Structures are given as C-alpha cells and as structure tokens.
Amino acid sequence: MLELENVSAVRGDRTIWEEGTFHVPSGSIVAVIGPNGSGKTTLLTMILGLLKPGSGTLRVLGEEPRRGNSRIGYVPQNYAAIAGDSIRACDMVLLGLTGTRYGLKRTTASEHARVQEALAEVGATHFADRRMSQLSGGQQQRVAIAQALVSKPEMLLLDEPLANLDVRNQQDIVSLLKRINAESGIGILVVAHDLNPLLSALDGAIYLLDGHPHYAGVDDVVSEELLTHLYGTAIKVVRTAQGDLFTRSA
Numbered sequence: 001m002l003e004l005e006n007v008s009a010v011r012g013d014r015t016i017w018e019e020g021t022f023h024v025p026s027g028s029i030v031a032v033i034g035p036n037g038s039g040k041t042t043l044l045t046m047i048l049g050l051l052k053p054g055s056g057t058l059r060v061l062g063e064e065p066r067r068g069n070s071r072i073g074y075v076p077q078n079y080a081a082i083a084g085d086s087i088r089a090c091d092m093v094l095l096g097l098t099g100t101r102y103g104l105k106r107t108t109a110s111e112h113a114r115v116q117e118a119l120a121e122v123g124a125t126h127f128a129d130r131r132m133s134q135l136s137g138g139q140q141q142r143v144a145i146a147q148a149l150v151s152k153p154e155m156l157l158l159d160e161p162l163a164n165l166d167v168r169n170q171q172d173i174v175s176l177l178k179r180i181n182a183e184s185g186i187g188i189l190v191v192a193h194d195l196n197p198l199l200s201a202l203d204g205a206i207y208l209l210d211g212h213p214h215y216a217g218v219d220d221v222v223s224e225e226l227l228t229h230l231y232g233t234a235i236k237v238v239r240t241a242q243g244d245l246f247t248r249s250a
C-alpha cells in the first residue's frame with residue numbers, strides 16, 4: 001500500500017527525515033513509531049498529499065499522493081479537539097462523505113444509509129444522535145473511525161487513536177481495527193507511542209530511527225536493541241508463558 005524510494009520529508013528548510021526506502025504490503029496493519037517530533041504525523045501528511053516529498057518518490061495505493069483522495073480514510077491526532085462540541089456524532093460521520101457540502105445541500109437517502117452503516121460498523125449506533133461533547137473519549141474515537149470509513153477507503157490512517165484511552169478502550173479500538181481489516185482487507189497505519197495494545201494486531205511497523213524511516217515485520221521490530229535505540233531508554237521485551245509478547249521499560 002506504500003512504496004518509498006529515497007524519500008525525504010522537509011518542512012521549510014528543515015529535513016525531518018530522509019532516505020526512506022521501503023515497501024509496506026497491501027492490506028496489512030502497521031504501526032508508525034518513533035519519539036515525539038520524529039516525523040510520524042509528517043509521514044501521514046505526505047501520504048494524504050498535503051506535503052510533497054522533499055526528494056524521492058512516494059506511491060500510495062499504487063499512485064502518486066493527492067489531496068482529497070477518497071481511497072484513504074484519516075483519523076487526525078487530537079480528533080476530539082477538532083470536532084465541534086455541539087455537532088451530533090452522526091453529522092460528524094456525514095462530513096466524511098460530504099466534506100465541505102455540510103449544511104449546504106440535502107443529504108441523499110443513500111448517503112444517510114451509508115452513515116448508519118458506518119456507525120454500526122464501529123458500534124456507535126446507540127450514541128449517534130448525541131453531541132460530541134457528551135461522548136467519552138472512547139466513543140469519540142469510534143465516531144472518528146466511522147467518519148474515516150464512511151467513504152469506503154482502501155487504506156486507513158490513524159494518528160495516535162489510543163492516546164487518552166484506558167486499557168479496556170484501547171483493546172476495544174484495536175479489536176475493532178483487526179475486525180475491519182479482516183472483513184474488508186483495508187490497509188491500516190496506526191501512529192502509536194505504546195506498542196503493547198497493538199502487538200496482537202500488527203503485521204509490521206514503520207519506525208523512525210535517527211532521522212531515517214524503515215519498515216520491518218513485527219518480529220524484527222519487537223527487539224530490545226531496536227526499541228531501546230529508538231526511544232533512547234532501556235526497553236525489555238517479555239514473552240509470557242501463554243506466548244503473549246509485551247514490552248516495558250527496563
């Protein structure tokens with residue numbers, strides 16, 4: 001779903017990262033990891049066609065990135081802060097279909113039906129008529145995902161969708177991502193600080209190490225040496241008797 005050949009990310013006169021050369025297989029669930037400011041959101045911005053590569057070639061779903069690409073669904077970092085407090089959840093989801101047409105034109109019956117379908121896919125039907133400000137963080141995140149999915153994209157980008165969620169809600173969101181990936185084959189990129197809630201779902205990860213992005217399968221990424229280097233603090237990788245894998249600060 002992603003092909004990078006010697007890609008660099010440049011903001012103004014600053015190079016954020018460079019020499020990105022890797023392929024991410026279609027239909028996989030992939031984490032994007034790296035310290036604060038390493039350029040994770042910047043990568044998503046480039047995939048969305050909002051920032052051109054400083055150099056090299058980037059291909060997304062086999063084509064050049066372009067703005068407003070309906071083949072990509074996007075859940076921004078801090079979605080709750082961007083969503084209007086008084087807007088109903090179902091209207092936020094509708095925005096994913098109509099974009100700027102909100103309030104200017106009547107919704108068609110098929111648009112309305114698709115919104116209901118997307119709300120059901122994420123388990124948000126029972127709070128769809130509530131205002132955004134009246135929803136919990138976990139509920140708001142479901143609305144965000146429904147909004148991103150409503151146009152039936154082939155690829156989903158989520159920027160820290162697990163931030164500010166308790167462990168239970170983190171697991172629920174990860175289960176939801178696994179289910180929609182299994183059902184539709186949609187490729188999923190998830191920016192995350194904590195790999196643990198995602199480990200059971202991941203095929204691989206893009207990691208931003210010392211100003212260079214790389215891609216590796218999950219078994220290679222979950223390594224004490226790599227994670228310790230990546231985060232600049234000692235990380236231990238632990239496998240439980242049940243075979244579950246997790247990481248923790250040493």
Ligand SMILES: Nc1ncnc2c1ncn2[C@@H]1O[C@H](COP(=O)(O)OP(=O)(O)OP(=O)(O)O)[C@@H](O)[C@H]1O
Nearest residue numbers: 011012016034035036037038039040041042043077
């Ligand atoms: N619009 C912008 N204009 C100029 N520089 C920017 C802009 N957005 C981000 N940057 C800079 O680019 C670098 C990478 O930022 P980015 O937001 O991609 O990091 P991140 O890995 O997503 O960080 P975080 O984990 O804090 O979300 C940072 O140094 C940041 O200050």
Ligand SMILES: [Mg+2]
Nearest residue numbers: 040041077159
């Ligand atoms: Mg970010």
